[in-house]
Amino acid sequence: MRSILLLLLSAVSLLAQAPASPLATEIRAIIDEYENSVRANTQKLIAATTEEEKNKFRASIPSAGPYATKMMALVQANLDKPDVVKGVNWLVMGAAGFPEGQEALKMLGTTFADRAGIAESVKQLEFQGLPAEPVLKAVIEKNKNREEKAAALYALGAIHFKNFDASADRESAKASKVKALECFGQLTADYFDVTIQGFKLSDFVAKMLFEMTNLQVGCEAPEIEGKDADGVNFKLSDYRGKYVIVIFWGGWCHACHGTLPLMNQAAAQIKDKGGVVIGVNTDIETEAKKALTDYQVSFRNVLDNTSSGPNTSLYNLRNFPTLYLIDPKGVIAIKNGALDAMVAQVLASQGAAK
Structure with a gap:
């Protein structure tokens, strides 16, 4: 039995060493x-x-x-x-x-x-x-x-x-x-x-x-949570009652660089209109803080630490940046849509409320 086993091992070894x-x-x-x-x-x-x-x-x-x-x-x-x-x-x-x-x-x-x-x-x-x-x-x-x-x-x-x-x-x-x-x-x-x-x-x-x-329009948005750049924990649900524009991004993402100034503008536009912008950043912490400074990001961010971080994985991200609009009840209103359309919906809702 032992000899048979040795022969088999020898054959496997020869196959592994066989030239291409x-x-x-x-x-x-x-x-x-x-x-x-x-x-x-x-x-x-x-x-x-x-x-x-x-x-x-x-x-x-x-x-x-x-x-x-x-x-x-x-x-x-x-x-x-x-x-x-x-x-x-x-x-x-x-x-x-x-x-x-x-x-x-x-x-x-x-x-x-x-x-x-x-x-x-x-x-x-x-x-x-x-x-x-x-x-x-x-x-x-x-x-x-x-x-x-x-x-x-x-x-x-x-x-x-x-x-x-x-x-x-x-x-x-x-x-x-x-x-x-x-x-x-x-x-x-x-x-x-x-x-x-x-x-x-x-x-x-x-x-x-x-x-x-x-993760479709009409579904309740899964919770997003983590620490911001100051090490303070926060969650998407903290903003219940407001429209929330969420951007998944990273400093490594060239397509994100041109979007960030527009996100800053959107944050300012909807700040007093029942809306807020939050980000999920996918850089490691040191690079995330650098990106936040380099691009003068004015809105709060969860630091996910990687493009396969817990929030990014939960939302099954395939493209960066990806944007969501979450309504005041926590329901997805727009998925991966245009920022202008999201801002318009927030502002329109404020006008309708009046």
Whole structure:
């Protein structure tokens, strides 16, 4: 028995030490060549001492295009080999904006729909929206591997969830919700334990299901609470009786920088009109305090300390900045809408009250 065990361990060890196939080595070489060129340019950008030099290196970031061309030639010459999926994955995830990336996407729904090893790129299709739906349906139908099937169910469900969340048309939103729930229900029932890149897909699904049920217009807003920059605890519900505009943001978020002065203006506009602005900042504490000073933020902020902090996670944030308008009863009035519309609603309510 002991000798059999030793033989098995020896076989496992030999497999672990087995050299990569020539095809896998070629694929890796193309990816490394591209990544090394980007890394070298980044190092030059970091080392640049003048703005002119920095602009030069910003303008010379290597394109993935030439490497995508090489990769596609390699893929097309080796369609029947198992390791070729590594090249397809890179094209779908790393070269989506190039013709080769789009061709690889089509291949996922045809040549490679039933292959093992495509789960990571299939999951990434959640960011490509409805155009990826036929590919995902093909993988769900043809692929017998648990990871690949679970990844396709997740991505398709996520696409319909985002359509539901963003749709202004009630019928369209309802149809998207049904489709999302169908995908999520099958994934939860049959693939609850599947992980992709170390993350459990059912955990992501749970957050989206929570958002569908609890973070829509008309729902009572979940509590936001924590310490402000002075270390004082406060909560969203402390402002019950007022309209509250909530912004989730971070100093790391370039899109937030232009919004913050507008938030300051909004805070001043609604201050004496039955409204208040509060923020959920997602920087670590030292960086948060610096950002509050740098951008002269005039409204109170909960410091969440990370973009996966307790409040940010509860609200399942996918984009920054994200704004909510909470009405005086604590109910979500506007979700991820325009700041102007939120301010207008606050001011209109004050006029109606008179």
